[in-house]
Amino acid sequence: MSSFETIIGLEVHVQLNTNTKIFCSCATSFGEAPNSNVCPTCLGLPGALPVLNREVVKKAIQFGTAINAQINQNSIFARKNYFYPDLPKAYQISQFDIPIVGKGNIEIEVNGQKRNIGVTRAHMEEDAGKNIHEDEYSKVDLNRACTPLLEIVSEPDMRDSDEAIAYLKKLHSIVRFIGISDANMQEGSFRCDANVSIRPKGDSKLYTRVEIKNLNSFKFIQKAIEYEVQRQIQAWEEGRYKEEVRQETRLFDTQKGITRSMRGKEESADYRYFPDPDLLPVYIDEELFKEGRMIAELPDEKKSRYIRELNIKESDAEVLTSDLEMATYFEKMLEKGASVKGSITWLSVELLGRLKGEVSLHNCGITSSMLSLLVKRIDEGKISGKSAKEILDVLVEQKGGDIDKLIDSLGLEQINDDDSIIQIIDTVLQANPEKVAEYKSGKDKLIGFFVGQVMKNSKGFNPGRVNELLKKKLS
Structure with missing residues (x-):
């Protein structure tokens, strides 16, 4: 048994299945020609203003209802500032101080044991575009920019990769059953970032956590977590923990089965969050609350x-x-x-x-x-x-x-004609008088022998009907 305990928290990005984007009327359809579903708003052009999609708010309420979470009637959007080629505005519109969904929980079962995994929050935000790297060129497709996301952040309540996968599968199932996302992992509609750390058993302190970014397969998520746990344990046991385990973002190399460093992990202060001046605070009226509370069977x-x-x-x-x-x-x-x-x-x-x-x-x-x-x-x-x-x-x-x-x-229809079946039954019984006598003396299991003989001498008889008629004859 390992002398270390694993601490896992998961951040899941769920792409909501609205017809249009979160802040503009561009289509959210997948697989279109690059940069065809774009407009001044999702391109981040000067003077273009965002307008919140009501359906996104409704779907966020539905999720909060499904996990018995606190739903905040008032929430606000913030600007999360960072530069990346697929983020046209150089900031992402997200929620920070007051998210739409507060604390909730999801029940999982692993090896017959049930556990509640806490959900810290779920907030609405816009997706970024997509970078495409080909040979010596890098291209940017902004069709996905401004697509609505619900980011679901768990508590660090999971203790091994099995619990993490059970949580993710349950979450995946919930968002599909209530109809807020197709959760297609191959298309990026359900993506996971895993925060992993270790500590000696019995220790209550939280040590350095590493974030493994953009995982979109249950199999690879499990392998990535297991590799990272072993990497951290080995570093601790060999006295290299402080040098090798840093707060950073890592990627999982699916070919080699290892995680590798991508960049240093930012703190929330690095993003310089502040309320978005172009969007009013979100207020959920009673009508919208009522619509959001109506969810399909979980x-x-x-x-x-x-x-x-x-x-x-x-x-x-x-x-x-x-x-x-x-x-x-x-x-x-x-x-x-x-x-x-x-x-x-x-x-x-x-x-x-x-x-x-x-x-x-x-x-x-x-x-x-x-x-x-x-x-x-x-x-x-x-x-x-x-x-x-x-x-x-x-x-x-x-x-x-x-x-x-x-x-x-294929000539597979069974014969259910009683006269034809009885004719063969009579022939079989007459040919096996000793077996008949044994059956009548109490050897009931011989019924299988008689059924087999009848079926052998026929083609396509219904064995169930043969069984019934044989028992009648023998009694």
Whole structure:
């Protein structure tokens, strides 16, 4: 066991899914031609004035509601001054002294243990642009400049990388379930800065923290934290802690799996915060408060409802509510008439087990209607589970298809004609009089032998119906 304790605090930037930017009417759409979604305001040109987007305020209130946080009816915007090529104004409009969302908490579970992680604050701000480095040139795309962000700052309550990832996944799930962000990590809609420090166990002092910047993958966030913890412990044990562990910003090299120094970490005074003179203080009236308090069902609430109303296992409910897309897909299957048990098995086990690499529920081509119909055909006895797996393999390979046409073309429809089944049953029983006598003497497990013989001498019989008719005959 390590004699050190890890202290982790996380700052997460969530890009809000408004149609327009936070202080102007430019579109926030992703993937447009560079510098096409810009105007004098988001370019920071002289004389252009910002106007606050009401929808950004509403989404911030929704988040505060979701984490049971204090929501400040009055808050103010400030100018955060620093120079960077992708920041046209040389300052960022953010919130400092009075953020819109105050203290809240998020419950996580790691190895069966539940913990509350404190949220210090969440504040509204504008995003910067994007630097693109190609060969000897550096380019700047300002489409992202002025896109609305909610920066969510946790307390330093996490003690290892597992807790950090559990917190991030829970936070990711919350913002998606309440619909304030698509939280697409590949597109930069959900980015994390990790503050990491260590201290000897039993010590209450906080030592030098290092910030690891711009992490956008759960896997890399975990690796970055684990590397940084080991780097700091090694420096401490070798007597180099004060020289090597400085308050700085570091980047994670995903190729080498190491963190490396980027720049010295600024203190808040270095940013020279002051209230933005071009923006009035934010006041939330009762109407906006009411709108913001109305949020969609949270993942924990949905999980509890599934267990209570659908009578399913907690582990199944956990999987189904781990992702908004999964929960929506499952509920649509039920709406189409699929059974609860069949939907759980064929969605969370069979379908997900076949989706590899970049293929997901979103792009696999198999709709909830298709999978629902497959489950119904199994429940009706039209096809067996084994045949359904063959059909699902084809659906995954060709990215969708017509279930009933596949059943016909592959010749997988089960025979449910009792007369045909009984005819084969009689033949099997007549050929095995000794086994029949053993069954009647109490060896019930021999039913499997008889079912196997009937299925062997037939093609496409429904094994469930065979089982039923055999028991009737033998009794």
